[in-house]
Amino acid sequence: MSQDRPFSILIVEDDRGMRQSLVELMEAAGWRVEALSRADRVAEHLTMFLPDVILSDVRMPGMSGLELLTSLDPNAHPPLVLISAHGDIPMAVQAIKDGAYSFVEKPYEPRRLLTILSHAAEQNRMRHSNTRLRERLMRLSGLDRVLLGQTPDIAALREDVLDLAETEVAVLLQGETGAGKDLVAHALHDLGRRSDAPFLALNCAALTPDTFEAEMFGTSDGREGRLLNASGGTLYLDEVCACPLPVQAKLLRVIEEKQIFPVGASSPVPVAFRVVSASNEDVQEAVVQGRLRADLLFRLNTVVLTLPTLRNRLDDLGMLATFFLAEYARIYEVTPPELSQADLAALMSHDWPGNVRELRSVAERRVLAARRGGGSMAQALQASATPEDVPETLREAVAAFERELIAKAIRTHAGRMDATAEALGIGRRTLNEKIVKLGLDKEALL
Template identity: 40%
Template sequence: MVRTALEQWLRLSGFAVAAASGPREGLALVDDIRPEAVLTDIRMPGGTGLDVLRAVRARSATTEVIMITGHGDVPMAVEAMREGAFDFIQKPYVPDELVKVLRRAAEQSRLKREIADLKRRLDGGETELATRLVGSSRGMEDLRRAVMELAAVDADVIVFGETGTGKEVVARCLHDFSPRAKGPFVAVNCAAIPEDLIESELFGHEQGAFTGARGTRIGKFEFANGGTLLLDEIESMPMMAQAKVLRVIQERQVERIGSNRQIPLDVRIVAASKADLAAESEAGRFRADLFYRLNMATLTLPPLRERGEDVVLLFHYFLAAAAKRFGKPAPTLHPADINALMTHGWPGNVRELKGAADRFALGLDSTGRSLETILTPRARTLPASASLAERVAAYERHVIETELARHDHSIAAVVDALQVPRRTLNEKMARLGVRR
């Protein structure tokens, strides 16, 4: 009677349910349907919940097991947790709470399957786009589809995204999955080249073209001939250089400094920017004609905070790679670690996530392997006796610092993001000791 009522309740809650009267029948169902989660009592005729857990673990590494236990069986449930049970529910349980636990278990099971599938593809040496642009969120699925469509089309592309979202990875995929894959892929960081050297770097020069030009130098445009040229952080390119780049892109030929000879170019341009180039051109900080010439297609990369459970999937991916690189076993993630991953703001996006995975794999944190302390080091400075005012101040400081990092320390952008007056933000920063 209780099992029938529970089955009906779970069906009404949106679950597909298969019920069994005992361990043997239940394990046969596990073999048959490979469920995302198994809900079992601790004490049953024909075996215990611990027996079921061990048998399920032997059959399926991705199926989560949840125990229903009476008050006297809590020690056995704790032992089951040590052996890998997802959670346990005490009788009498609240149906809504049970549904929440089951949904979390199903999500965890799906994540394990995605990680196992990703590892299988990587171990098999596959070059599928899904092993390069990792993630199962809607944003990443749309991005992979757009990359594959654009890779086949010989068009210039703007890749827009926050710092650390993987713009160069996307540019590389556009090249590697295109007919130009056998040609060179050349990446230039426009922000890293001094203004007086950028033209020589991009267009090349002849011997004697200027003081110090002791020999002929091939520029990046020419070096990328037959392949793809990535102009990273193009918003940082000086206006004078933008005008000359526009001409090279329009005419598809380049003239080295100190030469009158035009060199034909067969090159695809991918321009990457963390700034909205349309807004930059309207503000007069970027040439509008260059923007229009480059903007044959635009790929927008979603920030990590908008990618849901991709955060955990990517962390597992980077953690496994780091453990292999360092020659260490990959540490186990606990529920508190998962919570820390999902609630962190990730202002540095995938780059920050990879760094956190490296630190977690190395176990460099002085308090032990804890993602919570790795991601929020300021929390450790607060004593347990900290007052409410001190805790609120620490939280406000963390939020403001996160938004400053996410918006490249633009006060105007942080004011918009936090929806506070500029004066209020300045006062809080001064009071909390937050520096721009």
């Protein structure tokens, strides 16, 4: 059993004395335990707590243990072990046929019951491990796409990822939007010793102080927090500079003390993470501006990896574009369009504010055009305007130009409105007014 991730069990037993006895047995063995008195509450409870194994009585008021067994999806839910004082051989055989992991008669022998439950939990984790392995291989192919290239910066980044994956040090990823920070974070997890444990990604910009503790730490009345569910794995803090300051204090305490206090609880619960964070802005400047706690940054930046921009690795453009064209050609079942000199010239002249993510989108548009028998990289780089879309009046033309210019600036500066306004040479208030007037959706642009 992993020290970071003890086995967990959901006990379903209507008899209070028997339920308490089972709870005490499993807690004494070091398991995380939750218990219910009715089987018809299991489905709802599994949305908050997904154990490694379920132990259920057979005969209970309302839904029986056998009915619970048939209601569970064997591909999505944990294995079920049935326990009954009224069991007989035909019932046990039928239960196994219906998908039960095992059948135990009361009175139970504690050591045998623990052995059965441990084997069930181990098998469940192995099944999920195999699923995660398949997902990991898919994500690693995504990493290869992002880190594909021969320029020195990208080659050095590949080596850094491989070296750091086997360590437990905190890593801060810096890079522009679309440079591949999420995939590098996944790679550090997937190639490391915590790869079989959860990967919890938190968009720090979306965290709110009022609900953070209940959502992340859980509550003493049974709601399990996301941090506890992900303990033993990797905690990925994305857009860390956008994290509200009160939440930063709570995250710092978790990282430093390696424990959480569920809301209403009187004692802490231990947690363990490998911490990876990411930012698309200057973290030191964020500290100076008071938006990022210096003590939190010191906990996050043991090692800093800077992802190169696409415009600084133009020698890789042709290779990346060819790779993405071939990928989307397979998806859309067409012959990959070849890159002409004009295509390469168009790619080289673009400034790539969206980095590799933007190049993927351009390649997909080019392949979609190829399905219709035409297209070029220059056209794929342009907005999808047609001659019929050209505004008829000067006012409409100016509005269309402003809309495109502001949208591009918002994407370039990753939604940072002060930087966007400064780049456009206008005030923040004027920028906000124009966004409203032009009907721009900031979230849709990022």
